[in-house]
Amino acid sequence: EVQLVQSGTEVQKPGESLKISCKGSGYNFPNYWIAWVRQMPGRGLEWMGIIYPGDSDTRYRPSFQGQVTISADKSINTAYLQWRSLRASDTAIYFCARVRYYYDSAGYNRPRYFDRWGQGTLVTVSS
């Protein structure tokens, strides 16, 4: 069974650093993209970025570039989302999701949709 298990609830102060995790099981983790999706309180879903654990190819939504770092360790089937200096506006639930992809006519791997999701990690940033 495909599973994505995320790390637990975090309560942090502004300015602190944080790294949350997403561990995959039940499938070939290096060969599937992992996405991170933010859900701010009472708001909708917002894609942040994706990583291909097999070669660490990483892509960010422009509004998140430089604000967070996405990484992965394929040896332990785990992806990460990291902040260097948290702000109150980072308070949200963060979901990881496995990304299904297709190969285009040129043979490039094209991420297309999220088929399995983690349970979410609540991050609260407050002084």
Add this chain to the structure above:
Amino acid sequence: DIVMTQTPLSLSVTPGQPASISCRSSQSLLHSDGKTYLYWYLQKPGQSPQLLIYEVSNRFPGVPDRFSGSGSGTYFTLRISRVEAEDVGIYYCMQSTQPTFDFGQGTKLEMK
């Protein structure tokens, strides 16, 4: 980014009655490869989102056949033929034709 606009933003439905949610994109979602990368997700209360429909009209495995999707270009619809209590939650459309993933703002379905 492509802007995805859903209507209505909330829906109150009597169990057993049909429901319909629309999603309009700011640009055509028809890809040069001939496919349309439009998806529907349901986020039940307190849960992670779950995939219902992929590429406009294909039900994901395990999704009941009362859910159906249709549309083309910039206009798409999710229909529930007979709403059940377990269908409550927030429905999102999402595009990935452009090399980003853009969600609609969500439509909240409640039971009357």
